[in-house]
Amino acid sequence: MTRYLRLLGLQLRTSALLAAQYRFDFFVDAAISLFWTATAVVPLFVVYGEETRPGIPGWSFGEALVVTACFILLQGVLDGAINPGLQAVIDHIRKGTLDFVLLKPADAQFLVSTSRFMLWRVFSLVTSGIVFGIAFHQIGHGPSVLGVLTALVLFAVATLLLYSLWILIISAAFIVVKVDNLTYLFSSIFDAARWPSSVFRGAVKFFFTFVIPLAVMTTFPAEALLGRLAPMTLVSSIGGAFVFAAVARRIWLRSIGHYTSAGG
Amino acid sequence: MIRLSGLRKHYRVHKRPPGLKAALKSLFKREYEIVKAVDGIDFSISPGERVGFLGPNGAGKTTTLKMASGLLHPTSGEVTVDGHTPQKRENEFLKKIMLVMGQKQQLMWDLPPADTYELNRAIYDVPRADFTKRLKELTELLELGELVTKPTRQLSLGERMKCELAGALIHGPKVLFLDEPTIGLDVSMQVAMRDFIRRYNEEHGATLILTSHYMDDVAALCPRVIVIDKGALSFDGKLEDLVTQVRPEKRLTLRFSAPVSREQVAELGTIVKHEPAQAVLLVKQSAMNAAVAKALATLPVQDLNVENPPLEEVMSELFSRSRAAREVA
Numbered sequence: 255m256t257r258y259l260r261l262l263g264l265q266l267r268t269s270a271l272l273a274a275q276y277r278f279d280f281f282v283d284a285a286i287s288l289f290w291t292a293t294a295v296v297p298l299f300v301v302y303g304e305e306t307r308p309g310i311p312g313w314s315f316g317e318a319l320v321v322t323a324c325f326i327l328l329q330g331v332l333d334g335a336i337n338p339g340l341q342a343v344i345d346h347i348r349k350g351t352l353d354f355v356l357l358k359p360a361d362a363q364f365l366v367s368t369s370r371f372m373l374w375r376v377f378s379l380v381t382s383g384i385v386f387g388i389a390f391h392q393i394g395h396g397p398s399v400l401g402v403l404t405a406l407v408l409f410a411v412a413t414l415l416l417y418s419l420w421i422l423i424i425s426a427a428f429i430v431v432k433v434d435n436l437t438y439l440f441s442s443i444f445d446a447a448r449w450p451s452s453v454f455r456g457a458v459k460f461f462f463t464f465v466i467p468l469a470v471m472t473t474f475p476a477e478a479l480l481g482r483l484a485p486m487t488l489v490s491s492i493g494g495a496f497v498f499a500a501v502a503r504r505i506w507l508r509s510i511g512h513y514t515s516a517g518g
Numbered sequence: 519m520i521r522l523s524g525l526r527k528h529y530r531v532h533k534r535p536p537g538l539k540a541a542l543k544s545l546f547k548r549e550y551e552i553v554k555a556v557d558g559i560d561f562s563i564s565p566g567e568r569v570g571f572l573g574p575n576g577a578g579k580t581t582t583l584k585m586a587s588g589l590l591h592p593t594s595g596e597v598t599v600d601g602h603t604p605q606k607r608e609n610e611f612l613k614k615i616m617l618v619m620g621q622k623q624q625l626m627w628d629l630p631p632a633d634t635y636e637l638n639r640a641i642y643d644v645p646r647a648d649f650t651k652r653l654k655e656l657t658e659l660l661e662l663g664e665l666v667t668k669p670t671r672q673l674s675l676g677e678r679m680k681c682e683l684a685g686a687l688i689h690g691p692k693v694l695f696l697d698e699p700t701i702g703l704d705v706s707m708q709v710a711m712r713d714f715i716r717r718y719n720e721e722h723g724a725t726l727i728l729t730s731h732y733m734d735d736v737a738a739l740c741p742r743v744i745v746i747d748k749g750a751l752s753f754d755g756k757l758e759d760l761v762t763q764v765r766p767e768k769r770l771t772l773r774f775s776a777p778v779s780r781e782q783v784a785e786l787g788t789i790v791k792h793e794p795a796q797a798v799l800l801v802k803q804s805a806m807n808a809a810v811a812k813a814l815a816t817l818p819v820q821d822l823n824v825e826n827p828p829l830e831e832v833m834s835e836l837f838s839r840s841r842a843a844r845e846v847a
C-alpha cells in the first residue's frame with residue numbers, strides 16, 4: 255500500500271513537471287474553466303429566468319445551482335484526474351507501447367490510471383467554490399457539517415463511479431478500434447449530470463440511476479448538502495459504487511488477458 | 519534459463535475478399551481464418567547465452583519474444599523463463615527481464631530521460647544506492663553525459679535509443695529481450711550499441727535474445743542463432759554452421775601482378791567476377807586449400823583473400839529457399 259502511495263506521489267510529481275513545461279496551459283485552462291462554468295450555469299438562467307416559468311419541480315434556483323456546482327467540481331475531477339491517464343491508454347494500445355506498462359512489476363491498472371494528471375484543472379475547484387457560494391447565498395443559509403461530510407463521501411463515491419465507467423470504456427479499446435466515439439458519447443451523457451435527476455422520467459431516470467448513475471454523482475451530493483438525502487440512499491450509493499468498481503476491475507483484467515499488442 | 523516447448527500462437531483473423539459486395543456481406547456473415555504466427559517451437563537457452571533470433575518479416579520472431587516476456591498468452595505449449603511462467607506476470611519475474619523494441623519507446627517524450635529513470639526506479643523498487651551506482655555505470659558505458667537531462671523530444675534517434683536502453687537496464691535485468699535495438703541507427707551508433715550490449719552480457723552474465731535485420735549485429739553479438747520461418751523453427755546452432763549449411767562455398771579474391779585470362783581462373787572455382795587484374799571466385803570449403811595452392815603456383819598472385827560470403831547474402835538465400843519451398847508445397 256505504501257509502495258503504491260509512493261508511486262502515486264511520483265506520478266503526481268511527473269505530472270507537475272509536465273505542467274511546468276507547458277505553463278501557458280495554466281492560463282488557457284483557467285480561461286476554459288471559466289467558460290465551462292458559464293456554460294454550465296447559463297441553462298439554469300433560461301429555466302428559471304422568468305417568474306412565469308415553472309423551473310424544475312422540487313428544486314429552487316439556488317438548489318439547482320448546488321447541483322450545477324457539484325457538476326463543475328466533478329467535471330474538474332474527470333478532466334484533471336481521470337481522463338488524461340485513461341485517454342493515454344488508448345494511445346498506448348494504438349501504438350503498442352502498452353507493452354511497456356504491462357511489463358512493469360506493478361499493477362497495470364494503477365500505472366495507467368495515474369500516469370497523467372492535468373494539474374491546472376484544479377482551477378475547477380475555485381470555480382465550483384464560487385458557484386457553491388452563490389447557490390447557498392441564494393438559498394439563504396449554508397450546509398450543515400453533517401451535510402458537508404456526507405457530500406464529501408458521495409463525491410468520493412462519484413469519483414469511483416466515474417473512474418469505473420471509464421475503465422469499462424477503456425477496456426473496450428482492447429476490442430474496438432475507434433474507442434474515441436465511445437469517449438465522446440460518454441462525455442455527452444455526462445453532460446446530463448448538470449441537471450437534478452428529477453428532470454428525467456421513466457426509463458431515462460432508471461438509466462441515469464442504475465446504468466450510468468449520474469444521479470449518484472451530482473444530485474445525491476447536492477441533496478446531502480441541502481440536508482435532504484435519505485440515509486438509505488447514501489448506503490446504497492456506496493454499495494453500488496463498489497459493485498461497479500469490482501465489475502470494472504474484473505473486465506479490465508480479462509481485457510489485458512486478451513491484449514494482442516500492436517506492431518512487430 | 520529460457521525454455522520453449524511446443525509453443526504455439528494462433529490468431530483468428532477476419533478474412534474478406536475486396537469489393538463493396540463482400541464488405542456488405544461481411545457485416546452479417548464473417549469468414550475467419552487461423553493465422554499460425556508461431557506453430558510449435560522448441561528450444562532452450564542457457565544462462566548467459568547470447569542468441570540471435572532470425573527470420574524474414576512475419577516469421578513469428580516478435581510474437582515469440584512477446585510470449586517469452588509475458589505480453590502474449592500462448593495458444594498452446596509452454597514457455598518458462600528462469601522458472602517462471604511469463605504470462606502470469608509475477609512481479610518477481612518482471613523484475614528479472616527487460617524488453618527493448620527499436621520501433622517503440624518508453625521514455626516520456628516531454629521530460630528528460632532522468633525522470634523516466636526515476637519513475638522506473640520506484641516501480642522496480644531499486645534501492646537508491648544501487649540506482650545511483652547503476653546509472654553512473656550506464657552513463658559511462660553508453661556515454662550518455664548530459665543527454666539524460668535534456669527533454670527526450672530534443673534527442674536524436676541514436677541518443678534516444680541509448681537512453682532507452684539505459685532506462686530498460688536500470689533495474690539490472692538478468693534476461694534481455696532485444697527486438698531490433700539498432701533499427702534506424704547510423705553505423706557508428708550501431709557499433710557502440712553492440713559493444714555496450716556485449717559488455718553488459720559479459721559483466722552481468724545476462725541472457726540475451728536479439729532479433730535484428732542487421733546481420734552485423736548478429737555476427738558481432740551472437741555465437742548461436744535460431745532461425746524461424748512461418749512460425750516454425752528452421753535452424754538452431756552456431757552461426758558458422760548456418761553459413762556453411764546455406765553456402766558451403768567460401769569467397770576467394772585474387773589480385774594479380776599481370777593480366778590473367780578468364781579460362782585460367784575458371785579452373786579454380788565458380789567465377790563471381792573477373793577482371794584482368796582481379797578475380798572473385800566461389801570455392802567449396804573442402805577444395806579451398808588446393809585452390810589456393812594452385813593459384814599461388816600457377817598464377818602471378820600479388821594478394822589473396824579468403825572469406826565467408828556476406829551474412830546478408832546467406833540469410834537472403836535461406837529465406838528465398840524457404841519461400842520457394844512453401845510455394846512448391
